Amino acid sequence: MTRLGLIVGLLLLAGCGDESVPVQGYAEGDYLRIGLPTAGQVAEIKVGRGGWVEPGDPLFSLDRGAEQAAVAEAQARLEQARHQRDNLLTGKRRLELRAIEAQRAQADADLRLAEIQVRRQEALIRTETTSQASLDNARAIVERDRARVGELSAQLAFAREGGRSSEILAAEAAVGAAQAALDQALVRLRLRSAEAPQAARVEDVLFRPGETVAAGQPVVSLLPPGNILVRFYLHPDQVGRIGQGSVVALSCTGCAEGQTATVSFIAREASYVPPILYSRDNKDKLAFLVEARPTASAERLRPGQPVSVTLPPNGPAK
Known part of the structure; x- marks a missing residue:
C-alpha cells in the first residue's frame, strides 16, 4: 500500500x-530551485548537500570568460569617451596653445614689418624713386599678413574655450552610452553566478563542475x-x-x-x-x-x- x-x-x-x-x-x-537565466558550463559549486547558507552566500557559478572580456572592453570604451569629452571641455593642451601663440606672435611681427615696408614705398613713390607695382606688392603683403593674424587669433580663441557646445553634447552622449554598455556587461557578468536568496538548507546539488546546464535549469535546491x-x-x-x-x-x-x-x-x-x-x-x-x-x-x-x-x-x- x-x-x-x-x-x-x-x-x-x-x-x-x-x-x-x-x-x-x-x-x-x-x-x-536555483538556476540562472543563461546557459553555460558549471565552473564552480560552492555548497554541499546538507549544508546551511545565509542570504547572499555564493552557491555556484558558470564559466565567465566571455562576460569578463566584454566588461573589460566596455570599461576601455568608457575611458576613451571620457577622455574625448574632457579634451573638448578643457580645450587644447598647454603645449598646443603655446605653439599657436608663437605662430600668432610671428604673424604679428610679419604684419608690422609689412606695414613699415608700405610706408617706405609710399614715401619713395612721392620722390618717384620706386614704382607703383612695388607699392602695390607691399600693400598686398600687409593684407596677407593681417589675414594670417586674424586666422591665428581665431584658432587661439577656439583652443582656449574648448569645443563647440554641440560637440560637447555629443561627447556627453557618447559617455552616457559607454556607461550604459558597461552596466549591461556587468549585469551579464553577475548573472553568471548565483547567491542564496534567503537562509536555507541545501537539499540537493544537481550538477557538478564541467557539466553544461540550460538556461533556467536548476543547479542547487534549497x-x-x-x-x-x-x-x-x-x-x-x-x-x-x-x-x-x-x-x-x-x-x-x-x-x-x-x-x-x-x-x-x-x-x-x-x-x-x-x-x-x-x-x-x-x-x-x-x-x-x-x-x-x-x-x-x-x-x-x-x-x-x-x-x-x-x-x-x-x-x-x-
Whole structure:
C-alpha cells in the first residue's frame, strides 16, 4: 500500500470515530530551485548537500570568460569617451596653445614689418624713386599678413574655450552610452553566478563542475525553514471543522511538544486519492487536501516525515 493510500485509510477511520483522534499527514517542502537565466558550463559549486547558507552566500557559478572580456572592453570604451569629452571641455593642451601663440606672435611681427615696408614705398613713390607695382606688392603683403593674424587669433580663441557646445553634447552622449554598455556587461557578468536568496538548507546539488546546464535549469535546491508545510487529507464530514487560518496541533517523532500549524490551504473540491478508483461503492472515500504551515520553527521536520494532526474542537477560525 502506498503512503497516500495509508493516509486516506487512516483519515477515514478517524472520521468515523472520536473527533480527538489525530489525522495522519506528512511534512512537505516548497523547494527553491536555483538556476540562472543563461546557459553555460558549471565552473564552480560552492555548497554541499546538507549544508546551511545565509542570504547572499555564493552557491555556484558558470564559466565567465566571455562576460569578463566584454566588461573589460566596455570599461576601455568608457575611458576613451571620457577622455574625448574632457579634451573638448578643457580645450587644447598647454603645449598646443603655446605653439599657436608663437605662430600668432610671428604673424604679428610679419604684419608690422609689412606695414613699415608700405610706408617706405609710399614715401619713395612721392620722390618717384620706386614704382607703383612695388607699392602695390607691399600693400598686398600687409593684407596677407593681417589675414594670417586674424586666422591665428581665431584658432587661439577656439583652443582656449574648448569645443563647440554641440560637440560637447555629443561627447556627453557618447559617455552616457559607454556607461550604459558597461552596466549591461556587468549585469551579464553577475548573472553568471548565483547567491542564496534567503537562509536555507541545501537539499540537493544537481550538477557538478564541467557539466553544461540550460538556461533556467536548476543547479542547487534549497529548503528554507519557512517553506516546510504539513499536508493531510480530511473526510467530507471533517473538513467543515477547519477553515483558512485555523490552528491545528502537530505531533511527530522527535518533534517538540505543543507544536502547532496554521491552515493555509483547503482544496475546494474533494478528490479520490490513488489507488482508490471511482465507483458507487467508494463514493464515501472522497478526501480534501489540506495544507498547514508550522507556526514555530520547523527545522526538525523533514519532507516525507509522518505527522499527526489534531483538529481544533471548536470549528473553523472566524
